[in-house]
Amino acid sequence: MAAAAPLTVLGGGAPTGWAVTGLLGIPLGYLLIALVLCVFSIGYMAMSRRIVNSGAFYTYIAHGLGPVLGVGAAAVAVLAYTAMGNGLYGGLGPAAADFVAAQSGWSTPWWLWALIAWAIIAGLGVAPVDKIGWVLKVLLAGEMLVALVFALVQITHPAGGHVQLTAIAPNQLFTARIGVVLTIAITGFVGFEGGPVLSEETKDPRRTVPMATYLALILIGALYGFGALAMTVAAGPGTIVEAATSQGTDLIFNLSAPYVPSWLIAVGRGLYVTSLFAATLSFHQFVVRYLYALARERVFFQKLAATSVRTQSPKTASLVHSAISLTVICTYAYAGWDPVVNLFFWITVTGGLGVLILMLVTSIAVFVYFLRSANRDGVGVTRGLLAPIVASAVLAWILLVTLQQFHVLLGVDASSPWRWVFPYAYAVAALLGMWWALYLRIARPDVYAGIGAGARSGLMSRPHHTGPATAASRWSA
Numbered sequence: 001m002a003a004a005a006p007l008t009v010l011g012g013g014a015p016t017g018w019a020v021t022g023l024l025g026i027p028l029g030y031l032l033i034a035l036v037l038c039v040f041s042i043g044y045m046a047m048s049r050r051i052v053n054s055g056a057f058y059t060y061i062a063h064g065l066g067p068v069l070g071v072g073a074a075a076v077a078v079l080a081y082t083a084m085g086n087g088l089y090g091g092l093g094p095a096a097a098d099f100v101a102a103q104s105g106w107s108t109p110w111w112l113w114a115l116i117a118w119a120i121i122a123g124l125g126v127a128p129v130d131k132i133g134w135v136l137k138v139l140l141a142g143e144m145l146v147a148l149v150f151a152l153v154q155i156t157h158p159a160g161g162h163v164q165l166t167a168i169a170p171n172q173l174f175t176a177r178i179g180v181v182l183t184i185a186i187t188g189f190v191g192f193e194g195g196p197v198l199s200e201e202t203k204d205p206r207r208t209v210p211m212a213t214y215l216a217l218i219l220i221g222a223l224y225g226f227g228a229l230a231m232t233v234a235a236g237p238g239t240i241v242e243a244a245t246s247q248g249t250d251l252i253f254n255l256s257a258p259y260v261p262s263w264l265i266a267v268g269r270g271l272y273v274t275s276l277f278a279a280t281l282s283f284h285q286f287v288v289r290y291l292y293a294l295a296r297e298r299v300f301f302q303k304l305a306a307t308s309v310r311t312q313s314p315k316t317a318s319l320v321h322s323a324i325s326l327t328v329i330c331t332y333a334y335a336g337w338d339p340v341v342n343l344f345f346w347i348t349v350t351g352g353l354g355v356l357i358l359m360l361v362t363s364i365a366v367f368v369y370f371l372r373s374a375n376r377d378g379v380g381v382t383r384g385l386l387a388p389i390v391a392s393a394v395l396a397w398i399l400l401v402t403l404q405q406f407h408v409l410l411g412v413d414a415s416s417p418w419r420w421v422f423p424y425a426y427a428v429a430a431l432l433g434m435w436w437a438l439y440l441r442i443a444r445p446d447v448y449a450g451i452g453a454g455a456r457s458g459l460m461s462r463p464h465h466t467g468p469a470t471a472a473s474r475w476s477a
Contacts (some may be wrong), residue, residue: 003191
């Protein structure tokens with residue numbers, strides 16, 4: 001839920017959606033995507049109960065569709081989550097600089113605050129996941145409470161004195177750009193699927209991971225839909241697009257400001273910054289766990305599997321990802337590129353595209369896995385076969401229209417090469433991953449045989465390497 005960043009989505013994602021698409025139905029898009037992802041999660045969670053591994057998407061695809069496609073998916077996953085985590089610095093830095101300027105009058109560069117956040121995240125990156133969880137819980141509780149208060153204030157103060165629910169009317173579906181609406185909506189949910197990534201660090205992964213996943217979907221889906229609808233009610237369905245275009249991330253605060261104390265608006269703006277921080281920290285953890293899972297199985301640089309003696313967290317992988325993030329921040333600062341457009345918006349949208357690809361392939365993998373009668377013990381036809389088929393069909397359609405209209409999401413001309421550069425990057429990553437898997441099958445068959453084995457892989461049997469948490473080590477044993 002912290003990775004999904006509720007206040008960031010309502011404060012930044014929804015206004016951007018209205019401004020980019022010019023369409024009213026963003027709230028309906030959030031509700032529909034929540035429903036689609038619930039269907040996706042039925043098979044996804046059935047798989048998580050069978051296979052507990054920090055690799056999540058990578059591991060499930062390896063078990064369902066084979067090691068070659070599994071390693072290809074791993075490359076896509078690392079690229080997608082790295083894009084999400086690093087792209088968020090482009091929103092975090094400017095948001096923090098604007099907040100400080102509004103509160104103190106000090107003008108500071110965006111990269112200064114991005115570097116401060118980076119230093120904190122780099123330090124927390126080697127801490128135990130339960131300690132990180134406490135940080136995220138406090139920040140998440142604050143941002144969700146403020147978002148809910150703002151939504152209640154807005155919907156009880158409708159434009160013109162009448163509540164209009166036009167934004168969730170069924171006719172909002174019948175538009176040529178509904179695919180863009182759904183893609184913007186699905187980007188707001190990226191992170192909900194991260195429960196299995198942390199499964200080895202929970203005491204009872206078969207119970208906790210599904211519960212956390214469904215709870216996250218229900219809560220953030222309801223909050224996104226209600227919060228975005230409340231903004232259309234307060235601004236008026238006929239003027240919300242114009243207001244979002246002119247006010248941007250100020251929209252949610254401006255609509256609430258006349259009816260709440262000024263200190264609450266200041267708190268809300270501060271929590272908008274910490275929402276971005278929490279999401280960045282969460283995606284840092286996702287990348288680190290994927291690198292750890294690959295290194296533990298000796299598919300990728302084995303040294304990345306080294307863990308901290310004190311915290312048992314994947315220390316080396318965390319430091320490597322921190323180095324990548326530092327390079328990205330410094331490069332954008334030195335080149336003078338727009339952090340909001342070229343880093344935050346472009347790169348996080350691209351990260352969302354990668355996760356969409358992974359969810360589609362994972363749904364197919366879940367179906368193939370449970371199609372084998374030996375794997376279907378205790379899993380009914382609905383969970384193991386029907387739900388993945390439905391999820392695959394819907395996600396395939398969303399991916400198709402996303403690729404067709406990706407230039408709209410980026411805000412570039414249809415002839416711009418950028419509309420294809422980012423999607424092709426995933427194709428290249430997948431091909432490189434699959435090529436590497438084929439090389440392992442020939443040159444290192446013992447490693448190839450352990451792809452997707454997770455805690456059961458040979459590396460885990462070596463005493464100087466442990467899982468990322470004591471609970472996970474006990475479970476593995």
